[in-house]
Amino acid sequence: MPVIVSSKEIHPFLPSLGSPSAIERDRAERQDIRPLEIAIINLMADKLATERQLATWLGNTALQVHLTFATTDGYVSDVQAGRETKNTPSEHIRKFYQGWSDIRHRKFDGLIVTGVNALKPRVKDESIWPEVAAILDWSGTNVLSSLFLCWGAKAALKHFHDIESIKGETKLFGLFEHRIASDKTGILFGFPDVFPVPVSRWKSPLRKDILQHPDIEIVADSEEGGPNILVESAPYDNGKFLFPRRLYILNHPEYDTETLGNEYRRDSSSNAQTPLPKHYFRTSDVAKTPPNTWRHTAHIYTNWVKAMYEATPYDLNRIPEAF
Numbered sequence: 001m002p003v004i005v006s007s008k009e010i011h012p013f014l015p016s017l018g019s020p021s022a023i024e025r026d027r028a029e030r031q032d033i034r035p036l037e038i039a040i041i042n043l044m045a046d047k048l049a050t051e052r053q054l055a056t057w058l059g060n061t062a063l064q065v066h067l068t069f070a071t072t073d074g075y076v077s078d079v080q081a082g083r084e085t086k087n088t089p090s091e092h093i094r095k096f097y098q099g100w101s102d103i104r105h106r107k108f109d110g111l112i113v114t115g116v117n118a119l120k121p122r123v124k125d126e127s128i129w130p131e132v133a134a135i136l137d138w139s140g141t142n143v144l145s146s147l148f149l150c151w152g153a154k155a156a157l158k159h160f161h162d163i164e165s166i167k168g169e170t171k172l173f174g175l176f177e178h179r180i181a182s183d184k185t186g187i188l189f190g191f192p193d194v195f196p197v198p199v200s201r202w203k204s205p206l207r208k209d210i211l212q213h214p215d216i217e218i219v220a221d222s223e224e225g226g227p228n229i230l231v232e233s234a235p236y237d238n239g240k241f242l243f244p245r246r247l248y249i250l251n252h253p254e255y256d257t258e259t260l261g262n263e264y265r266r267d268s269s270s271n272a273q274t275p276l277p278k279h280y281f282r283t284s285d286v287a288k289t290p291p292n293t294w295r296h297t298a299h300i301y302t303n304w305v306k307a308m309y310e311a312t313p314y315d316l317n318r319i320p321e322a323f
Contacts, residue, residue, distance in 0.1 A: 136156055
């Protein structure tokens with residue numbers, strides 16, 4: 001949360017009122033505070049792991065965050081009709097998930113659209129594309145800030161900018177070094193200049209295609225993995241500051257220590273030629289879990305929560321007027 005200052009003058013080392021990190025004392029004493037409303041459209045097969053990984057970091061602030069779990073209408077309808085799911089207990093879906101149509105009348109401070117087990121050559125070829133496209137359209141009028149993760153990021157880049165993600169000859173899989181390229185919204189506040197992040201995907205957008213869109217800022221770049229964190233910003237507080245209107249994360253800061261190793265063992269059990277995740281295992285013993293050197297990068301989620309808190313209106317009905 002912002003620090004409170006008693007003066008409008010610039011302090012030598014505390015954030016001044018020219019920074020979103022500070023709030024004037026009189027305003028702080030009159031400030032209305034409510035829980036942030038965040039919807040997670042969870043398309044992952046293992047919904048439990050994704051819920052836990054994201055909620056751990058979304059809840060890692062002094063702010064109250066109310067999470068609403070939802071997924072596509074077709075998936076929820078199938079489960080309610082008795083379909084047994086492979087990776088997530090059907091009863092869990094029935095208890096904790098709604099179809100998107102059940103929440104589309106609401107407005108949210110934040111939206112997360114996760115990845116999915118993508119099987120088709122192009123993003124729009126996936127069977128869930130029509131439902132996801134409708135959700136992306138809805139986000140433009142009912143959500144202050146959207147975070148698109150993995151396949152969700154590729155889907156959003158295609159939908160909003162017609163940027164195609166191209167399938168590589170091999171899977172981009174491992175722990176890759178990233179560098180901060182630019183950060184106008186401060187979404188990587190506290191990050192070192194260079195940091196590792198888990199990556200696991202077959203398809204990627206091309207740098208040359210991203211650069212055709214000046215409204216997209218490449219925030220983190222990787223020599224091996226290409227652009228990995230992208231931001232579309234919007235002004236708030238009468239144009240004084242920028243916040244991440246759309247945040248595209250193609251990598252996985254939220255991954256647990258064992259996630260890449262478990263994914264490798266799963267894939268190699270059916271294909272002995274599966275390559276090791278690059279830069280992940282420290283020894284030839286793949287049964288030994290390596291140290292977690294990227295945990296701090298999941299603070300991008302807490303930074304996102306903070307950015308929403310600073311920019312969102314108290315009255316949710318003012319969305320999208322706030323931007």
